[in-house]
Amino acid sequence: MDNILEIKNLNLFFGENQALYDVNLTLEKGKMRALVGESGCGKSITAMSVLRLLPKSAKITSGEVIFKGQNLLKYKEKQMRNLRGNKIALIPQDPMTSLNPLYTVGNQLIESILTHNKVSHHQAMRKAREVMDLVKIPDAECKLNYYPHEFSGGMKQRIIIAMALASNAELIIADEPTTALDVTIQKQVMDLIDELRKKFQTSVLLISHDLALVSNYTDEISVMYSGHIVEEASGKEFFKNPLHPYSQALLHSLPQKNPYLKLKTIEGAPPNIQEKISGCKFHPRCDFCKKEICEKEIPFLTEKLPKHFSACLVR
Numbered sequence: 001m002d003n004i005l006e007i008k009n010l011n012l013f014f015g016e017n018q019a020l021y022d023v024n025l026t027l028e029k030g031k032m033r034a035l036v037g038e039s040g041c042g043k044s045i046t047a048m049s050v051l052r053l054l055p056k057s058a059k060i061t062s063g064e065v066i067f068k069g070q071n072l073l074k075y076k077e078k079q080m081r082n083l084r085g086n087k088i089a090l091i092p093q094d095p096m097t098s099l100n101p102l103y104t105v106g107n108q109l110i111e112s113i114l115t116h117n118k119v120s121h122h123q124a125m126r127k128a129r130e131v132m133d134l135v136k137i138p139d140a141e142c143k144l145n146y147y148p149h150e151f152s153g154g155m156k157q158r159i160i161i162a163m164a165l166a167s168n169a170e171l172i173i174a175d176e177p178t179t180a181l182d183v184t185i186q187k188q189v190m191d192l193i194d195e196l197r198k199k200f201q202t203s204v205l206l207i208s209h210d211l212a213l214v215s216n217y218t219d220e221i222s223v224m225y226s227g228h229i230v231e232e233a234s235g236k237e238f239f240k241n242p243l244h245p246y247s248q249a250l251l252h253s254l255p256q257k258n259p260y261l262k263l264k265t266i267e268g269a270p271p272n273i274q275e276k277i278s279g280c281k282f283h284p285r286c287d288f289c290k291k292e293i294c295e296k297e298i299p300f301l302t303e304k305l306p307k308h309f310s311a312c313l314v315r
Helices: 043-051 077-083 105-116 121-134 153-166 183-200 235-240 245-252
Strands: 003-014 017-028 032-036 058-067 088-091 171-175 203-208 220-225 228-234 302-305 308-310
Touching: 003 043, 003 203, 017 032, 017 043, 017 058, 017 203, 017 220, 017 228, 032 043, 043 058, 043 088, 043 171, 043 203, 088 153, 105 121, 105 153, 121 153, 153 183, 171 183, 183 203, 220 235, 220 245, 228 235, 228 245
Parallel strands: 032 203, 032 220, 088 171, 171 203
Antiparallel strands: 003 017, 003 058, 220 228, 228 308, 302 308
């Protein structure tokens, strides 16, 4: 097993409030792992910990983030700048946060290529055209002269993916990459990411709250709730046989093929970071809660089935 990324026992605080609890996560080279859960559960903070792009109020108190055998938490800022946008690329929720409205996309692509590669301006321009073609932007030669506002949301997201390809990124962190897009474009963008992953053996960490979307693409899946990883399995095994009550509730809340089956909601809301909940963080919302156990004991990820882990005390 060739792991390109390993997050080990990561703990993170905002002031006195803990946001991540002993988070462990691995990603194999050329694979896609989805990190899923409701908004505010800690998915994006986990991803930003890899890139070391955390708010000033956030503090990692322990753990490791190993990329290709090196602990990134020990890297100096200059070393991280050399990695970001080069070996590790980010596809954000809103591509406009990564594209400068004052410059053409061609200028921004070329600048990115020149920053991370020892090539001439002519070679960088040729590379920019190549990656625009790769992400299926029609008439790439002409579109390089367009400004970001002249592209649709889906096309802007393709340009961000092109930037990742231009720098030969080995790891792409896709943080809710389709949130701002309509359903048809969502599928196109995910198909493109998956196609390029397979073609270039790029590894992808996909952050999402949309289980229906990730079900067709992910090799492995980790489910996060209130800063804890509560389930981990292959994508195929997870969608066939979810073990954790939270995972089951998430899947039951998705539209079913049978139109006569009612959608089932998860009662309550995820706890905010200031709430102090004893025992299992999910127990106030869990249909299977046994108070004498779940309110007192903290569950840990346990291998319930071969390569299928769940953090539940009663199931």
